[in-house]
Amino acid sequence: MRKVVALLASPRKKHTYEATRQFLDNVQACGQVECELVVLSDYQVGMCRGCKVCFEKGEEYCPLKDDRDVLIDKMMRADGVVFACPNYSFQVCALMKVFLDRLGFVFHRPRFFGKVFTALVTQGIYGGEKIVNYLDFVGNGFGFTTVKGRCFTAFEPMTEQEKQQRDQALTQLSQRFYRKLVKPEFPVPTFFKLMGFRMGRTSIRLELDETSRDYTYYRDLGWFDSDYYYPTRVGFIKRSLGKLFDTIQTRQTRNRKKSQSMPNRCV
Numbered sequence: 001m002r003k004v005v006a007l008l009a010s011p012r013k014k015h016t017y018e019a020t021r022q023f024l025d026n027v028q029a030c031g032q033v034e035c036e037l038v039v040l041s042d043y044q045v046g047m048c049r050g051c052k053v054c055f056e057k058g059e060e061y062c063p064l065k066d067d068r069d070v071l072i073d074k075m076m077r078a079d080g081v082v083f084a085c086p087n088y089s090f091q092v093c094a095l096m097k098v099f100l101d102r103l104g105f106v107f108h109r110p111r112f113f114g115k116v117f118t119a120l121v122t123q124g125i126y127g128g129e130k131i132v133n134y135l136d137f138v139g140n141g142f143g144f145t146t147v148k149g150r151c152f153t154a155f156e157p158m159t160e161q162e163k164q165q166r167d168q169a170l171t172q173l174s175q176r177f178y179r180k181l182v183k184p185e186f187p188v189p190t191f192f193k194l195m196g197f198r199m200g201r202t203s204i205r206l207e208l209d210e211t212s213r214d215y216t217y218y219r220d221l222g223w224f225d226s227d228y229y230y231p232t233r234v235g236f237i238k239r240s241l242g243k244l245f246d247t248i249q250t251r252q253t254r255n256r257k258k259s260q261s262m263p264n265r266c267v
């Protein structure tokens with residue numbers, strides 16, 4: 001039995017809700033899947049205060065005591081996660097952005113490896129494709145295996161043809177999502193993902209220390225010595241490139257530290 005949770009960030013139960021509901025019903029019809037539709041507006045999620053305590057000390061020290069961890073827990077327990085939101089002023093709606101800001105520390109300490117992710121965006125006219133790309137980027141940054149999301153135009157009233165196109169697109173997306181859901185993946189990293197991991201972890205190792213949560217997170221997961229976030233087949237070329245990225249970052253960090261320790265000269 002696989003579990004899917006969809007986080008819906010719309011203040012009303014209309015187009016985004018309907019698309020999400022239909023997507024989940026389609027996935028459920030594919031096989032043994034249990035789905036949950038979580039309406040974000042039913043939960044208390046406060047606006048980030050920007051203190052960066054989550055980055056530095058750890059997320060449990062966040063001064064806001066609300067439902068953030070209930071929602072993270074739902075995502076952690078699921079095999080698949082969907083972020084669904086309407087296009088508001090050419091971006092994700094505020095409800096979604098408030099939620100994502102509270103999860104900002106997950107970009108520092110990704111944790112959703114082996115889980116599948118997709119995004120559903122609805123719009124009136126234009127701008128939703130960029131939002132889909134943004135949410136896909138967020139999914140990747142959190143560690144998910146991302147199935148490229150879809151944007152649905154829901155100009156009111158929708159014609160029969162538009163409804164058919166939406167239903168067809170939802171069917172295709174749910175089938176792609178289901179295929180990944182039943183076959184968890186730990187894909188070989190792309191060049192850019194490998195570079196991001198190796199340079200990021202080298203910088204964390206050299207710049208931070210035990211007082212930093214990012215440092216202890218990486219250290220405890222063995223990421224200072226691993227090829228990538230998780231065991232995967234990294235061939236000879238990527239292994240060599242990985243070492244090169246470590247070396248480049250080591251030099252950059254040393255040069256930065258050197259220039260920081262030099263006294264400022266007045267000209």
Ligand SMILES: Cc1cc2nc3c(=O)[nH]c(=O)nc-3n(C[C@H](O)[C@H](O)[C@H](O)COP(=O)(O)O)c2cc1C
Pocket residue numbers: 010011012013014015016017086087088089090091122123124125126127128154
């Ligand atoms: C405040 C606000 C801003 C919006 N901005 C855009 C926009 O920039 N581009 C667009 O195509 N649609 C825009 N829309 C339309 C919604 O994206 C569209 O109606 C969407 O399907 C609403 O989803 P819902 O039915 O789940 O609320 C906006 C709607 C609202 C309420």
